[in-house]
Amino acid sequence: xxxxxxxxxxxxxxxxxxxxxxxxxxxxxxxxxxxxxxxxxxxxxxxxxxxxxxxxxxxxxxxxxxxxxxxxxxxxxxxxxxxxxxxxxxxxxxxxxxxxxxxxxxxxxxxxxxxxxxxxxxxxxxxxxxxxxxxxxxxxxxxxxxxxxxxxxxxxxxxxxxxxxxxxxxxxxxxxxxxxxxxxxxxxxxxxxxxxxxxxxxxxxxxxxxxxxxxxxxxxxxxxxxxxxxxxxxxxxxxxxxxxxxxxxxxxxxxxxxxxxxxxxxxxxxxxxxxxxxxxxxxxxxxxxxxxxxxxxxxxxxxxxxxxxxxxxxxxxxxxxxxxxxxxxxxxxxxxxxxxxxxxxxxxxxxxxxxxxxxxxxxxxxxxxxxxxxxxxxxxxxxxxxxxxxxxxxxxxxxxxxxxxxxxxxxxxxxxxxxxxxxxxxxxxxxxxxxxxxxxxxxxxxxxxxxxxxxxxxxxxxxxxxxxxxxxxxxxxxxxxxxxxxxxxxxxxxxxxxxxxxxxxxxxxxxxxxxxxxxxxxxxxxxxxxxxxxxxxxxxxxxxxxxxxxxxxxxxxxxxxxxxxxxxxxxxxxxxxxxxxxxxxxxxxxxxxxxxxxxxxx
Numbered sequence: 001x002x003x004x005x006x007x008x009x010x011x012x013x014x015x016x017x018x019x020x021x022x023x024x025x026x027x028x029x030x031x032x033x034x035x036x037x038x039x040x041x042x043x044x045x046x047x048x049x050x051x052x053x054x055x056x057x058x059x060x061x062x063x064x065x066x067x068x069x070x071x072x073x074x075x076x077x078x079x080x081x082x083x084x085x086x087x088x089x090x091x092x093x094x095x096x097x098x099x100x101x102x103x104x105x106x107x108x109x110x111x112x113x114x115x116x117x118x119x120x121x122x123x124x125x126x127x128x129x130x131x132x133x134x135x136x137x138x139x140x141x142x143x144x145x146x147x148x149x150x151x152x153x154x155x156x157x158x159x160x161x162x163x164x165x166x167x168x169x170x171x172x173x174x175x176x177x178x179x180x181x182x183x184x185x186x187x188x189x190x191x192x193x194x195x196x197x198x199x200x201x202x203x204x205x206x207x208x209x210x211x212x213x214x215x216x217x218x219x220x221x222x223x224x225x226x227x228x229x230x231x232x233x234x235x236x237x238x239x240x241x242x243x244x245x246x247x248x249x250x251x252x253x254x255x256x257x258x259x260x261x262x263x264x265x266x267x268x269x270x271x272x273x274x275x276x277x278x279x280x281x282x283x284x285x286x287x288x289x290x291x292x293x294x295x296x297x298x299x300x301x302x303x304x305x306x307x308x309x310x311x312x313x314x315x316x317x318x319x320x321x322x323x324x325x326x327x328x329x330x331x332x333x334x335x336x337x338x339x340x341x342x343x344x345x346x347x348x349x350x351x352x353x354x355x356x357x358x359x360x361x362x363x364x365x366x367x368x369x370x371x372x373x374x375x376x377x378x379x380x381x382x383x384x385x386x387x388x389x390x391x392x393x394x395x396x397x398x399x400x401x402x403x404x405x406x407x408x409x410x411x412x413x414x415x416x417x418x419x420x421x422x423x424x425x426x427x428x429x430x431x432x433x434x435x436x437x438x439x440x441x442x443x444x445x446x447x448x449x450x451x452x453x454x455x456x457x458x459x460x461x462x463x464x465x466x467x468x469x470x471x472x473x474x475x476x477x478x479x480x481x482x483x484x485x486x487x488x489x490x491x492x493x494x495x496x497x498x499x500x501x502x503x504x505x506x507x508x509x510x511x512x513x514x515x516x517x518x519x520x521x522x523x524x525x526x527x528x529x530x531x532x533x534x535x536x537x538x539x540x541x542x543x544x545x546x547x548x549x550x551x552x553x554x555x556x557x558x559x560x561x562x563x564x565x566x567x568x569x570x571x572x573x574x575x576x577x578x579x580x581x582x583x584x585x586x587x588x589x590x591x592x593x594x595x596x597x598x599x600x601x602x
Contacts, residue, residue, distance in 0.1 A: 059425025077114025
């Protein structure tokens with residue numbers, strides 16, 4: 001099978017991420033004696049610098065990790081809604097949706113603390129050795145990828161007239177050949193290191209966490225939240241973040257949600273993420289699948305995806321025992337749901353009814369007979385909804401609204417430690433740059449509904465249901481693969497055919513065919529409500545890469561799918577690493593789409 005690159009193989013260490021500088025920085029940590037967790041944290045902070053349009057320190061990150069010989073755990077770096085972020089407060093401001101930008105959309109920042117906890121508990125390196133790569137790129141500059149310049153150019157007027165602190169950092173980048181320099185961010189990390197004192201490596205990391213929650217960083221974040229800021233509502237609002245919100249947050253470990261298929265166990269974050277939707281898609285599949293890449297195959301996967309994502313809308317959220325996850329993943333439930341998949345494409349949003357439960361959807365999503373959530377919100381169909389570029393990157397609107405995108409990094413080391421992380425939020429287009437810190441607040445609360453009684457209603461102290469969804473797979477009970485992708489609502493859609501091809505497809509050089517599965521044509525549907533402002537949906541819509549072939553497109557259209565044929569390399573941006581527990585051979589592959597993702601290793 002033709003692939004754009006080889007699946008890398010070696011025995012020392014492997015890294016794959018969405019930016020070559022992050023991948024190489026992580027590899028440098030491995031070369032310097034660090035382990036996979038040290039390397040992942042270093043890459044995470046470099047991603048803040050080199051992909052600021054996709055993530056930042058005040059965003060969020062779910063992490064799935066498997067220490068060598070230990071249990072798979074999820075480390076949650078998704079902060080909750082502040083104590084003052086209630087439906088009543090937002091409704092009193094005349095809002096029907098949480099804005100897509102501005103401090104009113106900011107959850108309690110979670111990424112920084114999660115990275116610190118990972119480094120403290122599982123890493124080996126001191127914090128200064130981990131941050132030096134990010135500090136170097138922020139202080140001395142780096143050549144920005146084209147997408148950064150395109151994003152900045154789109155929001156230039158907003159920066160010039162309203163978000164002037166962002167203009168100071170980012171408008172110089174629009175000049176051809178200019179380096180992206182963020183000396184304020186570098187100074188923030190240098191000051192953090194100077195103030196984070198302690199007698200041990202772990203004590204210094206905990207001191208850094210306290211500074212984030214209570215010190216100069218917290219003070220600057222709170223000042224920014226209190227500044228009236230122009231957002232996608234067309235008004236200026238202040239945020240709800242308080243000092244108590246920052247002090248009370250701690251990144252925490254959880255058990256993963258899991259599903260078994262053909263000797264593999266797939267591990268995901270819980271229903272506060274969309275991760276279980278991938279598990280439900282697997283549970284909805286029959287034992288025997290149609291020929292990979294055929295019209296029958298894509299139809300089966302897409303229709304199963306619609307059912308799983310409809311359940312996401314009706315049942316997922318940070319609602320504790322009110323989320324019937326065990327029932328949603330059970331064989332009897334999915335055997336019954338599988339019967340709903342017919343020969344024709346569904347144009348309805350059909351959540352299921354776990355035993356004794358009645359599904360409820362947010363009001364804009366209730367009307368599925370030919371109308372979209374845009375119509376239900378009084379918008380023209382597609383109005384305000386960013387489209388995607390030829391590489392599948394969401395295009396940012398002039399007021400900073402975006403359908404959401406992110407980064408990803410996977411690392412495996414020679415000792416068998418393996419980790420997957422999907423950092424996001426705190427985009428340069430999400431909020432003004434905090435002038436004292438060099439980075440903005442996030443906007444993850446836009447994923448909640450201003451309608452009481454839903455699993456994902458805006459609720460103080462609850463996490464907004466995030467789209468971020470890294471994956472870790474076991475074979476025969478042993479961790480063997482970490483993977484993930486940017487892409488908002490598309491993440492678990494793109495990961496399904498990738499996983500099936502790796503787990504049930506041919507091997508390459510005796511190992512997993514990671515690069516072949518990444519390179520294979522992919523697709524997504526916008527059939528369900530977007531998780532991002534303004535929460536649009538397009539019933540029956542299906543976007544496929546042109547490489548699926550004209551016959552497949554014709555078959556999908558015959559079945560009633562509203563097919564959009566995208567550019568040949570526009571769907572999916574996966575990264576992956578793997579380890580063969582029998583031989584110790586390590587593997588890695590990276591996405592060629594957009595000419596940005598890279599795997600490195602030896």
